[in-house]
Amino acid sequence: MKLDIVTIFPDYFAPLDVSLLGKARRTGLLDVRVHDLREWTHDRHRTVDDTPYGGGPGMVMKPEPWGEVLDTVAPPGSDPAPRLVVPTPSGRPFTQAMAAELAAEPWLVFACGRYEGIDSRVVDEARTRMRVDEVSLGDFVLAGGEVAVLVMVEAVGRLLPGVLGNADSVTDDSFAPGPMESLLEGPVYTKPPLWRDRPVPEVLLSGNHGAIARWRRDEALRRTARNRPDLLVRMDPGSLDEHDRRV
Numbered sequence: 001m002k003l004d005i006v007t008i009f010p011d012y013f014a015p016l017d018v019s020l021l022g023k024a025r026r027t028g029l030l031d032v033r034v035h036d037l038r039e040w041t042h043d044r045h046r047t048v049d050d051t052p053y054g055g056g057p058g059m060v061m062k063p064e065p066w067g068e069v070l071d072t073v074a075p076p077g078s079d080p081a082p083r084l085v086v087p088t089p090s091g092r093p094f095t096q097a098m099a100a101e102l103a104a105e106p107w108l109v110f111a112c113g114r115y116e117g118i119d120s121r122v123v124d125e126a127r128t129r130m131r132v133d134e135v136s137l138g139d140f141v142l143a144g145g146e147v148a149v150l151v152m153v154e155a156v157g158r159l160l161p162g163v164l165g166n167a168d169s170v171t172d173d174s175f176a177p178g179p180m181e182s183l184l185e186g187p188v189y190t191k192p193p194l195w196r197d198r199p200v201p202e203v204l205l206s207g208n209h210g211a212i213a214r215w216r217r218d219e220a221l222r223r224t225a226r227n228r229p230d231l232l233v234r235m236d237p238g239s240l241d242e243h244d245r246r247v
């Protein structure tokens, strides 16, 4: 997968050289290129923002540098065209399902807005030649899109075949497509079997895989009911068996 990231703070993406994503880059699973938007400015001050039309606080990112960097990074007529992802509080919710969808794309371009955002004509113009997703990580506001892009790149990158040591790790994730789609993962344990007088649940030491799977689903249902009852409301009733309903 090819990833292009456009930002005025390229150093934010140093973390993409470490851990799983760093290895994915080194092994060629992930081709990440970070572009400094200011390289597409033409004035002495390398200006990327200006005051908002209609008044109001803060500054808006100018369309010209964005138009030029997107023309360079994703030239008109590119086939396939990339998918442009723009993190913004006013976007569609970013979910595990969207991460899986993006992980199937050959080429993603991430646009990191700053200040009050990017002149809206940039997205409008980009839509004429590529799919554009304005995406929100949650109902909060960051100083810019860089941290959100780091989160999305990790969520997408870990789903790429070969990135995680054990491909099965993703199937049991909270929100993973399938039985976990509307469930939170339950508690996990490792050695020692007793720690500060706290034992590991007996069933996990039993070797009874059926009972272990049942216990894990029960705990997932309990945690979901406690922390995210809204997910249970959305669940397909047909996906709950008689035992589930009694948990």
Ligand SMILES: NC(=S)c1ccno1
Residues within 6 Å of the ligand: 087, 088, 089, 135, 136, 137, 138, 139, 140, 141, 142, 143, 144, 145, 148
């Ligand atoms: N909530 C998101 S994704 C965001 C981007 C910039 N500020 O907040």
